[in-house]
Amino acid sequence: METLHKFFYFRLALSNVRRNKLTYLPYLIATAVMSGVFLLIAGLLFSDSLTNTPSGRTATMMFGFGLVVYALFTFAFMLYINNFLIKRRKREFGLYGILGLDKRNIGRVLLWENLFVMGGGLACGVVIALVFGRLLFLALIQLIHAVPGSSFSLAPVAYALLFGLFFVIFFVTSVANLVRVHTANPIVLLSSEKRGEKDKKGLLPLAVLGLVLLGGAYYFAWTIDIPGLALGVFFPLAIVVILATYLLFLCGSIVVLRLLRLKKSLYYKPDHFVTISGMFHRMRQNARGLATICILSTMLVVTVSGTLSLYLGREEMTRSMYPFDAQVYVPDDATEEQIVAYDAALQSLAAENNVTLSADKSKLITELPEGEEYRRNNFVWTDSAFVGVPTLIFFDGSFRFDIAGTEADCVSFIQAIRDHYASSFSETPNLIVSDFYTAREEGYGFYGGLLFLGAFFAILFLAVAVLILYFKQITEGYEDKERFSILQQVGMDDRQVRHTINRQVLWVFFLPLGATALHMVFASRIMARMLRSFMLYDWSLVLCCIGGTLLVFAFLYFGIYRLTSRTYYRIVKR
């Protein structure tokens, strides 16, 4: 008997998944994408061949941090999607209850369903990671200028982390589903879907609050001038914007539609009549989903354009952090003889390595105040003249110079002066010689890794946004199907119906995109300021990156729109 029962739940769950494939398939695909990307990040993090190169090490560090944040996002999104789906099935659970399945039984079916979908998603995710892992590894090596080491393979640790994460997600979602089923009674469950909402009161103050918050956030974002402050203020501002976005989508939209409805000459026109009331109904149900899509899109554009700006601007940033090709710090207790000797050593090492050294004082950011002088041992340096100063020493007691020669020669020269340092000064060198070339290599690792992570996060945000859009289209499709068949019976012709559907779909779709673009206009300013604290001063580069990313995203979004609205039309037309 018991075995039969088990079999029964299993079968029921399997047929549920199959029957609901319109919703479960995208869920499975999203799980696959999220787990696949997670596995890839983890795989890159624990890849031996990557940790062996200097730029690889920096990138690995980034991935470690990225993996944690990614895991948190994945966790939150999976919970959100699960919640979204389970809410839609309340009616079905109510029906089961009436048919005589008790809550424990329903819970069991749900557990199986969850297991199928998540297990399937994980399996697909592993396949994705295996297929694309090598390709991505090669791309990453290209991006961060690492020397290709041994072949790429996914470390067992990566798998362990993936299964650990998804076990936690599976556990939490299952518990959440069980709690949801247990706390509701069948009658409530059955009637919950059809219940219409009443006109809520008190939306106007909330809408105004949203407007004020958004305006304030925009104002700050636009006017903040100090790069350091911009960096500190960006995340609090982002949270305010998120809050304001939700308020405006949830309350502001209703207030605006209500105003439109009050304007009778506008409202009672065939085109507007159905659209406005349809939007009204829709915003009450889907405003949160739309706001989430808008925020995900904004996060995506910010992440990609930010990391892209850093990657493309890395040369410039490194240059402004290292105005000279190399800099050698002289210990405080160094004698005059030691300094002169090292100066001479530098010159001879340069000759050995076929490079020439030069120094341009004007590159120094700090200028000596008029009429003052700087003393170091017996060297005196004034604004206008050097007295007894070795060829390349400058200002604050360090050698700074540019190197001319082939890149390979420059790099080996720097290695040589590093090696020579210890014999010149009694101290062991510790971050004593810093140079542009090493920094640039590290920059490749850091910013390349960052860009890579940015792309991974973009995939995550996009996957979730697409999923929400898709679910919305499906559920709205079924609702609208009924509405439009009634409209046709009342005498709306096919052409009008199609026109109205197009209008509504367009609005619902492009509202989040428009809001994203608006957010980005204001974000561009504060982002450019913020990137200044990374020494990225190239405004136009940042603007180009933001514009470009937004454009590409808009195209992508449009593609998604075409795909998902096709499903919608198919449902409505049937």
Next chain:
Amino acid sequence: MALLQVKGLGKIYNTKLGMRQCVALRNVGFEVIEGEFVAIMGASGSGKTTLLNILASLDKPTSGDVLLDGVSFSSIPDRGLSEFRRRHLGFVFQDFNLLDTFSLKDNILLPLVLMQTPVSEMEARLMPIARQLGITQLLNKYPYEVSGGEKQRAAIARAVITDPRILLADEPTGALDSKASASLLSQFSDLHALGKTILMVTHSAMAASYASRVLFISDGSLFSQLYRGDETNRAFFERIVSNLSILGGGDIA
């Protein structure tokens, strides 16, 4: 000339596999005179809904034709059908078919809005109808906030606000309790008394007893018809029931 002429209607459905054919209507013909209240009775599966769908121009017959005011349905191009429906026909459905996205008022105004009627005229037309149907207080409520009977009255208001030539009702009492049904049917009687032409499809003898003439349909063919004459509802009801017992179908309630 009769307002509605139905001539030799036949409707054959092809089943999904395409092998078997299902005859829903067989040479159905009758006429409805202006100001008549006609009920069409039949058991479920007798073809009465198919008939109504054809009369509503929502479906096309396989053979035969329908003429309203001498205008043949088959002569109207497809794209003109919606407008024709909007201008000349009013509908009341079993499950009300009100839109949840509109208040009752907007539901009622919907056909007028589609006809691009000026706002002032819409409101002038709305008030007397709402008063007559007793839903003045409910106009700003949404369909999910009112009872079934109230919904159906709003649906009637929506059907008659365009002043259609004929009001078509498909089992209008099907989703109502007996009290709401009685009140709805007396609304129909009132409309009839005002000179409206009504054609109602029903399987309820009680509903049919409010009509001035009852047509019986069975297996896709017209079977017989009864005229009320000067009878009371009660007497007419008795006659309908006894006729039904010959037919072997239909409900008493």
